[in-house]
Amino acid sequence: MSRLWQCFKRDLALNWNDLGAALRPVMFFALVAVSFPLGMGADPQLLRDVAPGLVWVAALLAVLLALDGLFREDVLDGTLEQWLLSDLPLSITVLMRLGAQWVSNVLPVVLLAPLIALALGISAPTAGILWLTLMLGTPTVLLLGSLGSALLAPARSGSGLLGLLVLPLFIPILVFGAGTTMAHASGVEVSAQLALLAAMFVGALSLLPAAIAAALRIVTGG
Amino acid sequence: MSRSWQWFHRWGSSPYVFRVGRRWQIGLGSIGATLLLIGWFWGLAIAPVDYQQGNSYRIIFLHVPVAFLAQSLYMGLAVAGVVLLVWKMKIADVAIQAGLPVGAVITFLALVTGAIWGKPTWGTYWVWDARLTSMLILLFLYLGAMALRPALPADVAGKAVALLVIVGVINIPIIKYSVEWWNTLHQGETLKLTERPAMPASMWMPLVVSILAFYCLAGYWVLKRLRTLLLVRESKASWAREYVEQHHGL
Amino acid sequence: MALNIEQIRIERDERVLLDGFDLQAQPGELIQIAGPNGAGKSTLLRAIAGLYSEFSGLIQIQGESAATERRRRVLMWTALAGVKARLDARQNLKWLMDLRGDQGDLDGLLAQVGLYGWEDALAGTLSTGQARRIALASLYANDAPVWLLDEPFNAIDVQGQALLALRIRERLSQGGVVLLATHHTPSDLMPDQVLELGASE
Numbered sequence: 001m002s003r004l005w006q007c008f009k010r011d012l013a014l015n016w017n018d019l020g021a022a023l024r025p026v027m028f029f030a031l032v033a034v035s036f037p038l039g040m041g042a043d044p045q046l047l048r049d050v051a052p053g054l055v056w057v058a059a060l061l062a063v064l065l066a067l068d069g070l071f072r073e074d075v076l077d078g079t080l081e082q083w084l085l086s087d088l089p090l091s092i093t094v095l096m097r098l099g100a101q102w103v104s105n106v107l108p109v110v111l112l113a114p115l116i117a118l119a120l121g122i123s124a125p126t127a128g129i130l131w132l133t134l135m136l137g138t139p140t141v142l143l144l145g146s147l148g149s150a151l152l153a154p155a156r157s158g159s160g161l162l163g164l165l166v167l168p169l170f171i172p173i174l175v176f177g178a179g180t181t182m183a184h185a186s187g188v189e190v191s192a193q194l195a196l197l198a199a200m201f202v203g204a205l206s207l208l209p210a211a212i213a214a215a216l217r218i219v220t221g222g
Numbered sequence: 223m224s225r226s227w228q229w230f231h232r233w234g235s236s237p238y239v240f241r242v243g244r245r246w247q248i249g250l251g252s253i254g255a256t257l258l259l260i261g262w263f264w265g266l267a268i269a270p271v272d273y274q275q276g277n278s279y280r281i282i283f284l285h286v287p288v289a290f291l292a293q294s295l296y297m298g299l300a301v302a303g304v305v306l307l308v309w310k311m312k313i314a315d316v317a318i319q320a321g322l323p324v325g326a327v328i329t330f331l332a333l334v335t336g337a338i339w340g341k342p343t344w345g346t347y348w349v350w351d352a353r354l355t356s357m358l359i360l361l362f363l364y365l366g367a368m369a370l371r372p373a374l375p376a377d378v379a380g381k382a383v384a385l386l387v388i389v390g391v392i393n394i395p396i397i398k399y400s401v402e403w404w405n406t407l408h409q410g411e412t413l414k415l416t417e418r419p420a421m422p423a424s425m426w427m428p429l430v431v432s433i434l435a436f437y438c439l440a441g442y443w444v445l446k447r448l449r450t451l452l453l454v455r456e457s458k459a460s461w462a463r464e465y466v467e468q469h470h471g472l
Numbered sequence: 473m474a475l476n477i478e479q480i481r482i483e484r485d486e487r488v489l490l491d492g493f494d495l496q497a498q499p500g501e502l503i504q505i506a507g508p509n510g511a512g513k514s515t516l517l518r519a520i521a522g523l524y525s526e527f528s529g530l531i532q533i534q535g536e537s538a539a540t541e542r543r544r545r546v547l548m549w550t551a552l553a554g555v556k557a558r559l560d561a562r563q564n565l566k567w568l569m570d571l572r573g574d575q576g577d578l579d580g581l582l583a584q585v586g587l588y589g590w591e592d593a594l595a596g597t598l599s600t601g602q603a604r605r606i607a608l609a610s611l612y613a614n615d616a617p618v619w620l621l622d623e624p625f626n627a628i629d630v631q632g633q634a635l636l637a638l639r640i641r642e643r644l645s646q647g648g649v650v651l652l653a654t655h656h657t658p659s660d661l662m663p664d665q666v667l668e669l670g671a672s673e
Contacts, residue, residue, distance in 0.1 A: 003570045010559065010567055017558040017594070078552025084523055086571035087544045147389060151382045155373040165366040165386065168359045169393050172400035179404055200396075211389060218381045219374060221524040377484060377526065458486060 007093055011100030026108035029062035033116045048121035052130060052181035055113050055120070059134060060170055063141050066105035067166075069157025070149035071216065080153070084217060091209035094146070094216070098209075102142050110134045122185065129184045129194075133177040136197040143208040144169045150215035173200060234311045236452050237461040247445040254438030261431035269424050278342040285335035286429060287436035289353075292329040292360055293394070295321060295440060299367075300391035303384030315380035316455065318387065319371070320447035324440060326364040332357050352402040359397055363390040473535075474499045474617055474649045475520075480529035482515055489515060493529070495667060499617070499647040502640070504663035506655055511670025513653035514551070517620045520651070521548045533618055547572065547616040549624050553603045557596030561587055561606050564595050568610040576613035585609045585635055601629030608632055611639050619643065619650045625658055637661055 015022045036054050037047055074080035083093055113134050114127040122130065148166040155161065180193040233239060265283040272279040299321045306314035336354050337347040348354070367386050371379045421429075456462045475497040482490045489512030497503055505513050518524035520531055522539035530537060533545045555564045562578050569576060582591050585605040595603050604627050611619075619640075625633050637660050640650050652663070 003573070006566070006570050010563060013563065014556060014558050073556075076552070077556060078550050078554040079556055081523065081548065081550050081552075082554045082568060082571050085521060085543050085546065085548055087573060088571060147386075151370060151386060152373060154375060154378070159373070161369055161373055164362065164369055168362045168366065168397070169389070171359055172393070172396045175400040175404040211385070215382065215385055217523075218385060219378050221378060221518065221526070 003088060004092055004096055007088070008096040008100055011097045012104060015100055015104035022104040023108065025062040025066040025105045026112055028065050029058050029109045030112060030116070032058040032061060033120075037120065044121050048185075051117055051120035051122045052126075052185065053178040055117050055130060056134075056137075056174055056178040056181075058116075059109055059113060059138060060141060060167070060174060062109045063106055063138060063145060064163055064166070066101060067142065067145040067149045068162055070101065070146060071153035072155075072157050075153050075220075080216065080220065084220060090213035090216065094150075094212050095205075095209045098142055098146055098212075102139055106138050106142060110138055122181075126181060126185045129190065130181045132194060133180050133197060136194065136201055137173045137177040140173050140197075140201045140204040141170055143204040143212075144173075147208060147212050147215055150212045151219060153216065153219050173197070176200070234313055236313065236456055236459070239313055240449050240452050240461070240465070243445050243449050247442055247449065250438045250445065251442035254435050254442055257431055257435035257438060261428050261435050265425075265428035265432060269428055270422070272425075276342075278339065281335055281339045283429060283432045285332060285339055287433045288328050288335065289332040289357065290433060291436050291440050292325060292332050292357065294437075295325040295328065295444075296360065296363065296387070296394070297391055299325065300387050303387045306384045307381060307388075312380075315384070316448055316451050317444070318367075318380070318383060320451055321444045322364055322368045322383075324444050324447065326361065326368060328440065329357060329361040329364055333361065350405075352398070352405040355405075356394075356398045356401050359401070360394070363387075363394075366390075473497070474501075474533065475651075476530070476532040476535075477520070478530040480516070480519070480527055480531065482512060482519065482527045484512070484515060484526075490527075490669065493667075495665070497618075497649045497651075497665070499649060500644050501649055501664040502644055502661060503649070503651045504666045505651060505653040505669060506666055507669035508655055513655075513669055514622050516669070517548065517622050517651065517653050520618070521546045521620055523548075545616055546618045546620055547611070547614050548620040548622070549607065550622050551626070553600070553607055553627065555595045555603045555606050558594060560592045560594050561598070562591045564606050565609050568607065569613055572610070572614055572616070574610070574613040574615075581609040581612050582606070584612060586631060599629075600627050601632055604628040605632050605635075608636055608639070611636075611643075615643075615646065615648065617648060619648060620653075621650065622653045624652065625654065625656065633658075634660075 033055060036050070036058075040046065040050075071080060074083065083090065086093065110131065114131045117127040117130050118124065145162070145166045147169075148162045151165070152162055176193055176197050180190045180197065183193065184190045262283060266280055269280075271277055299318050302314040302317045302321070305311055306318070333354065336357065340349060340354075341347050367383050367390065370383050370386055373379075374382055453462050453466065457466075473496055475495065477493065477495040480490050480493040481488070482493075493516070495503065505516060507513055515524060519527050520533075520542070522542040525539060531542065533542045536542060536545065554568065556567070559567065561582055565578050565582060569578075579588075579591055582588065585608045587602065587605055587609065590598065590602065595606065598606075608628070621640075624636060628636065637658060640652075640661060644650060652658070652661070
C-alpha cells in the first residue's frame with residue numbers, strides 16, 4: 001500500500017517539475033472561455049444563458065489537452081515497460097498517475113471555472129453548482145479520456161485523433177454537467193442529477209482503470 | 223462439447239471462412255435483393271398515403287432499416303471484439319475491419335434520410351432531437367474506431383480497435399439516456415420519428431420486410447469485404463495465391 | 473529448472489522470426505541470444521517476460537507459464553534506460569525498486585555505481601551513460617530468478633560496462649539466470665549457452 005502511495009507522490013513530483021506543462025490546460029481553458037464573449041458579443045443575458053455549456057466545453061477541451069500524449073513519454077523513455085512488469089497492479093498504478101494528473105492539471109481548471117462563470121453573469125449559487133458538477137465530472141472525463149491516451153500511447157501526440165476517439169464518450173458527462181447547471185439556474189431541484197454524476201464517477205472509477213491497463217498491455221504487444 | 227468446440231475452431235480458419243463465406247454471401251445477397259424489391263414495391267407503390275405526412279413518410283422504408291442496422295452492426299462488431307480479445311480468433315479482427323466502414327456509411331445514410339424526412343415534416347433539415355443526435359454520435363464512434371487502426375503498429379491495431387469498440391458499445395445506452403434527458407430540458411419536444419400512434423399493417427409489414435432486406439444486404443456487403451480482406455491479409459498463403467491465380471489468371 | 477522454453481514460434485509482420493525454438497536454463501547459467509538486428513531477440517525477450525503474447529509454444533519460469541506469474545519472476549532491461557528525465561537519480565532509483573518490490577539503501581547503491589554526488593541531479597541532465605547507471609544501481613538490489621537484458625552494454629559507458637559485467641557474474645553465483653540479447657559478445661563474460669537467431673531466408 002505504501003508503495004502505491006509513493007507512486008502517487010512521485011507522479012505529483014513529476015508534474016511539479018514541469019509546471020509549465022501542468023498549467024497549460026488551465027491557461028487554455030481561460031483563453032477559450034474568454035474567446036466566447038469576444039466572439040459572440042457581450043450581451044449579458046446571452047452570456048448568462050450559454051455560460052454553463054460554454055464553461056463545460058472549455059473544460060472538456062482543457063482536459064483533452066492534459067490527456068494528449070499522456071503515456072507517450074513513458075513509451076519513449078522505457079518506463080512504461082517497467083510499469084507493465086511490476087507486480088503492483090497496473091490498474092492501480094495507472095489510477096495513481098491519473099490522480100496526480102487530475103490534481104496538477106485539471107484541478108486548477110475546476111477552481112478557475114466558477115470565477116469565469118461569475119464573470120459571464122451566472123449567479124453565485126449556480127456557479128457553486130457548476131463547480132460541483134466539474135468536481136464530479138472532470139475525474140470521469142479524465143478516466144474516459146485516458147483510455148484514448150492509452151490506446152494512442154505508441155502514436156504521435158497532437159494529431160487530434162484523441163479528440164475524435166474520446167469526445168463521443170464525454171457527451172453524457174457534458175450533458176449532465178452543463179444541463180444540471182442550467183436546470184439549477186432556472187430554479188429546478190438538481191440533487192438527483194448530481195447524484196447521477198457521482199454515480200457515473202463511481203462507475204468509471206471501478207471499471208475504467210482495468211480497461212486502461214488492458215489498453216496499455218494491448219498496445220505494447222501483450 | 224468437443225463437437226461444438228470443433229465448429230467454433232473451424233471458423234478460425236481463413237480458407238474455411240473464405241469458402242463457406244462465398245455461399246453465405248451469395249445467399250444473403252439474393253435474399254436481400256429479393257426482399258428489398260418486395261418491401262419497397264409494397265411500401266412505395268402499394269401502401270396507403272399517410273393522412274398526416276402525405277407521401278413523404280415513405281422515406282421510412284429506407285430510414286428505419288438503416289437506423290436499426292447502424293446500431294445493430296455496432297453491437298455485432300463489439301461482439302466480434304470480445305471474440306478477438308477473449309478467444310484470440312484473428313477472423314474477428316478481419317470482421318471488425320470489414321464492418322466498420324459499412325457501419326459508418328449506413329449511419330451516414332440514416333442521418334441523411336433523417337434529415338430528408340425532417341424537411342417536409344418539420345420544415346427543417348436538422349433538429350437536435352434525441353434520436354438524430356445519438357445517431358450523429360454513433361457516426362463519430364464508427365469514425366473514431368476507423369481512424370485508430372492506421373495510427374498504431376499493425377500487430378496491435380486490431381486488438382486496440384476491438385477494445386475501443388467494446389467501450390463504445392457500453393457507452394451507447396448511457397449516451398442515449400443522456401441525450402434523451404438533454405432533450406427534455408428544452409420545451410417543444412418534436413415528434414418522435416417512428417413513435418407513431420398506430421401504424422397500420424399495410425405500413426409496418428412492408429417496413430419489416432425492408433428491415434430484413436437491409437440486414438441481409440448489409441451481411442452481404444460485410445461478407446464481401448471480409449473475404450477480400452482475407453485475401454489481402456493472407457496474400458502470401460498458398461490458398462490465397464491459388465484462388466487469385468484461378469479466378470483472375472494472374 | 474529455472475527457465476524452460478519449448479517449441480516457440482513467433483511470427484511478426486508476416487515474417488517468421490522463430491520456429492521450434494527451445495531453451496532450458498538452470499540457475500546460475502548465463503545465456504547469450506545472438507543475432508543481427510531485427511532477428512527477433514527483443515521480441516523473444518519480451519515474450520519470455522510476459523509482455524508479448526503473440527506466440528505459440530511454452531514458456532515457463534520456475535514452472536509457471538502464466539504471463540502474470542512470469543512477470544513477477546523477471547527483471548527486464550530494454551534498449552531504453554527506463555528512467556524519467558524529470559525526476560532526480562534518487563527518485564528514479566526508488567521508483568524502479570518500488571516497482572520491483574526491492575529494498576536497499578538508495579544513496580549507497582548510487583555510490584556503488586559511481587553516481588555519488590549526483591543523487592539530486594535530474595536524470596534529464598545526466599549523460600546517457602549516467603542515466604543507465606541508475607538502472608544499473610537497481611540491479612544491485614534485485615534478485616529476480618531470471619534477468620532479461622536487451623543490449624545492456626549499449627548506451628552505457630566503459631566504467632558502467634565493467635560494473636555491469638561484475639554484477640552479472642555476482643548474480644549468476646547467487647543462482648540467477650541471466651539472458652543477454654546482444655550481437656556483440658562481451659569480452660569478460662563466458663556464456664554457458666549461445667543461441668543464434670535470424671538465419672536469413
